[in-house]
Amino acid sequence: MCGIAGIFAHDGGVPPQRVELERAIAALKHRGPDGHGFYTHGRIGLAHARLSIIDLAGGTQPIHNEDQSVWVVFNGEIFNYIELRAFLEGQGHRFYTHSDTEVLVHLYEHYGLDFVQHLNGQFAIALWDQNQQQLILCRDRVGILPLFYAEQNGRVLFASEIKALLPVLGRTPVLNPAALDQVMTFWSTLGDATLFEGVRQILPGQMLIAAEGGTRKQHYWEWRYPSDDDYHRTPVEQQAEELRALLSDATRIRLRADVPVGAYLSGGLDSAVLATLIRANGIQPETYSMRFSDAQLDEGVYQQCMVEHLGVQHHQVQCSAANIGREFPRAIWHTETPILRTAPVPMMMLSGLVHARGAKVVLTGEGADEVLGGYDIFKEAKLRRFWARQPKSLWRPLLLKRLYPYLEFNPARAQSYSEAFFGTGLDQPNAAFFAHLPRWNTTAQSKQFYSAEFKARLHTDPLALLEQSLPRDFAQWHAFNRSQYLEASVLMANYLLWSQGDRMLMANSVEGRFPFLDHRVIEFAARIHPNLKMKVLNEKYLLKRALKNELPASVIARSKQPYRAPDIPAFFHNGKALDYVDALLGADAVKRYGYFDAQKTGFLLKKIRAGRALGYKDNMALVAILSTQMWHHLFVENGPRP
């Protein structure tokens, strides 16, 4: 993993200066601490900060083709580079390094813009074609690696993180109100928006081509599901075998590295599957876990079960509420966007453990729930649809009590109220957002804290915006697949892989690899019938079936426990707030920044200090307001680095 940045001047834009590239790449040192590389030629400037993982001695970027007419800087990994290189050498291409990066320039020469279709990997690529005088920016299919850009005065500026663009843009950042409103609805921004006005992201599966005359974009990959009942028709056992074989190969090629590869072990099914497949590929990985002092959140028993089963060398980091509070500002510096729960912070502490152990690469189970149907929201929607078929039934809504048994304040405990909550949209079970509306409505409750001035700056409805962006045949997809699509394209791409994934890994110069997000696995899984993904209410059924003989029975039988971290307790101890919390949520700062209402925020703090804030909504509101205030403090008020 690395960091990239660059500038392309077109239509009279000022040609890039080396000093601008140096300033940009300096902001990405955490992504690439092992060296820098630059290329400037006329209207193009490319910069690279390197984290050495493959071809430690020779993989210095930018890298070029034989006649130096194609140049590339690249963040990520091309896992099938060995096969691609063999093919390209067979076609007469000559390589001067052993790195995966070099296949990109030759593949581009061979296939043109279609080169990206041949990549199996996670990547953010900036490729310069000297002959065509065009810059190509593209991201991997699902959004594992980031790539942001801005257009200013006839120039395209791009970088792995927004903080690298800021010194080149040379203006005080302004918060994009629509983007904050999206975060306050979906936990993440939508589409290419970022919190920074004028800064956008290249979308997952998208390519931007910049040349004289302007820029254009094209999609080369999208999440697709059958609209014509075109599911796998083979026997279940055969599908399970195929899934296992694909996952095993996805894992195998993700073990390619010139440094040791470890694995996260959460205690859940997905990481257990991965650790098992790594071992089946002949490697005994070191494993890493986080532990919580709060027994409700801790999964140590299950982690230990897998450690004993696998016989691996295991390391763990203890995450207390206090150290989450302490690390929170640094986490927001890396996310560059507000968050609604503290869950990313322990992920940063976990990558810190990996770094401290001297490791650089970990495999994680991210994506399994989206791809193979593991989330509670899928289960919840299934139950609500079952209820919607007989809305007057007295016993159908009672099934809701089976949801969320791990929550201390289980919303299903007060039956009438849970029926009101889960009954949202019951009269429209086929609506596009049926599964997600209860969650989004709950998240949106934090908007009651907006100031009147901020509300006046909002002119778009986030739900309408999302609806406009849905694929043309979305309505023809199975309801379960529609939920999967929304989880993957909104929450996973713009929150889980962003705030909780890449940015928390890279904060400590650690690369994550995600076998469940291999596009071959995704495309195979899209054609598994929903009834095999979730059999009645048994989530990830086919995955369990595929690995049932290799995992401890307790891991297979265990109900999914979502990953959570302490929120309010991270910032308040015995009713007293941390100093920075007091400073950022005090009436002065709240009024000065202007996003939230000082009186309402004051009442929320009073409620928290009195120990009366117990529910999900108050926890979420506190983290949302605090992280937005922190974002402003770090990026608007105080400039580059805390």
Next chain:
Amino acid sequence: MSIEQQVRDYILENFLFTNDASVLANDASFLEKGIIDSTGVLEMIFFLEQEFALKVADKEMIPENLDSVNNIVRYVQSKQAGVVS
């Protein structure tokens, strides 16, 4: 302070985060107005049990008892009078 005033103050401060009394009508349904959800009702029950020294049974956790200021006042009064709701 009357039960009504105590309940109103509590709802205003803790669920509407304001001291503007005009935003809360005594007969407004908390559910319909989105003021209190299923976890909010648990918070409110803790408040009622603490403030009025009563015990809310699971079967009493119903909108008829808890879904408006008027309903809560009536419910608290009936509990204090020893009448099971």
